[in-house]
Amino acid sequence: MTRSSAPRGTRDIVDLDVRAFRRLEERAGERFAAYGYEEIRTPSFENADLFSRAVGDTTDIVEKEMYLFEDRGGRPLALRPEGTAGVVRAYLEHGWDQTCPTKKLWYGGPMFRAERPQAGRYREFWQIGGECFGNPSPQADAETLLLVRDILATAGLTNGVRFLVNSIGCSVCRPVYRDVLKNYLEARKSDLCENCVRRIDRNPLRALDCKGDGPRLDDAPLMADHLCEACRLHRDEAYSLLQSVSFPFEEAPRLVRGLDYYTRTVFEVTAPSQGSQDSIGAGGRYDGLVKLLGGPETPAVGFALGIDRVARALQAQGFTPPAVPKIFVAQAGIGTTPVAFTLAQKLRTFVEGGRMPPVEMGASTKSLKAQFRAADSWGADWLVLVGEEELKKGNVVLKDLRRHAQEEIPLAQVADRLFNRVSVEPKL
Numbered sequence: 001m002t003r004s005s006a007p008r009g010t011r012d013i014v015d016l017d018v019r020a021f022r023r024l025e026e027r028a029g030e031r032f033a034a035y036g037y038e039e040i041r042t043p044s045f046e047n048a049d050l051f052s053r054a055v056g057d058t059t060d061i062v063e064k065e066m067y068l069f070e071d072r073g074g075r076p077l078a079l080r081p082e083g084t085a086g087v088v089r090a091y092l093e094h095g096w097d098q099t100c101p102t103k104k105l106w107y108g109g110p111m112f113r114a115e116r117p118q119a120g121r122y123r124e125f126w127q128i129g130g131e132c133f134g135n136p137s138p139q140a141d142a143e144t145l146l147l148v149r150d151i152l153a154t155a156g157l158t159n160g161v162r163f164l165v166n167s168i169g170c171s172v173c174r175p176v177y178r179d180v181l182k183n184y185l186e187a188r189k190s191d192l193c194e195n196c197v198r199r200i201d202r203n204p205l206r207a208l209d210c211k212g213d214g215p216r217l218d219d220a221p222l223m224a225d226h227l228c229e230a231c232r233l234h235r236d237e238a239y240s241l242l243q244s245v246s247f248p249f250e251e252a253p254r255l256v257r258g259l260d261y262y263t264r265t266v267f268e269v270t271a272p273s274q275g276s277q278d279s280i281g282a283g284g285r286y287d288g289l290v291k292l293l294g295g296p297e298t299p300a301v302g303f304a305l306g307i308d309r310v311a312r313a314l315q316a317q318g319f320t321p322p323a324v325p326k327i328f329v330a331q332a333g334i335g336t337t338p339v340a341f342t343l344a345q346k347l348r349t350f351v352e353g354g355r356m357p358p359v360e361m362g363a364s365t366k367s368l369k370a371q372f373r374a375a376d377s378w379g380a381d382w383l384v385l386v387g388e389e390e391l392k393k394g395n396v397v398l399k400d401l402r403r404h405a406q407e408e409i410p411l412a413q414v415a416d417r418l419f420n421r422v423s424v425e426p427k428l
């Protein structure tokens with residue numbers, strides 16, 4: 001029989017990855033709460049048209065990367081390629097636009113895109129993100145950036161993290177700028193890559209951050225020089241708020257977002273990982289999206305962090321989660337099973353340094369030798385041997401497996417010895 005493998009572009013998240021994921025998710029949850037966000041869990045799939053409306057029919061995501069399927073009733077569905085559309089849908093579906101327009105919601109979970117798999121890029125990838133509705137002030141933009149930095153910092157990622165920020169204008173000034181840029185690109189059509197030529201009409205802004213091998217458009221007109229008065233004021237205030245708390249952002253005049261609903265502030269977060277500076281998250285203001293999905297005019301700002309990417313960056317910086325000592329309870333001889341069983345249960349109620357050390361038990365059907373092997377492959381730090389002979393004296397053997405030391409101690413003292421960090425003297 002051939003064994004099954006995980007589908008192309010997916011993987012099991014195990015070991016260090018899973019610990020990095022959990023650390024980020026836990027810390028993020030705490031930071032979101034501190035900023036007044038509530039958690040929301042939306043479905044992993046939605047009606048397909050939600051994404052074609054929100055993300056746009058002409059984007060790569062919707063055109064080429066969505067996992068589309070029909071349910072048994074023939075309804076077109078899609079695995080979510082991103083998190084924002086579902087949260088906006090929920091915001092409207094629950095009537096929060098009426099009852100609580102200034103809601104802040106955060107989410108975490110897997111997203112799905114049929115991209116070409118490459119290092120750090122998966123077809124099922126994990127994101128954590130926040131959406132802040134109903135606040136048109138630049139302070140919401142600035143606060144969002146602070147929150148992102150807080151989340152990364154409490155998860156342990158600070159070194160080399162860069163925040164690139166730009167304003168991409170609004171529905172008043174962007175169309176004017178778009179025409180200016182279009183004219184510029186038309187004049188250089190022969191230099192542009194195939195993708196950019198195709199985009200001139202639909203999405204000329206993307207030519208500015210083209211990853212193709214066309215020439216650098218160094219003299220291209222920039223949005224920053226074409227912002228309307230309101231957008232300029234908004235940008236300046238956001239920047240001055242960030243400066244007032246010494247937030248280390250960088251202006252990135254060529255940073256754009258592929259999606260039309262973004263307005264004004266957009267940002268990208270990068271971190272060093274395996275030799276290159278990788279994008280680990282992005283966000284911005286999207287004052288147009290709630291209306292696009294059938295709601296009232298509602299300002300909003302949000303972001304998403306790629307958990308896979310952050311975990312990669314954490315590991316590139318040598319992240320190792322603090323080790324919790326593991327305790328293995330072995331048994332040997334008649335009448336030892338109930339004692340070992342009860343002891344393991346008791347040890348599982350203790351907390352050391354704010355965390356509960358894992359406690360595992362050897363199987364009563366296995367030889368002592370097999371139990372030692374199990375303790376070893378499990379990575380046990382301590383082994384408590386409940387043996388028939390010692391038990392007659394009310395004792396057990398406590399082995400420090402890291403230092404190869406052992407000692408016979410009263411059964412009643414095991415927890416004290418393990419959890420008060422009393423060291424065992426070598427008796428070998």
Ligand SMILES: [Zn+2]
Pocket residue numbers: 169170171172173174227228229230231232
């Ligand atoms: Zn504007």
Ligand SMILES: [Zn+2]
Pocket residue numbers: 192193194195196197207210211212213214
């Ligand atoms: Zn290009």
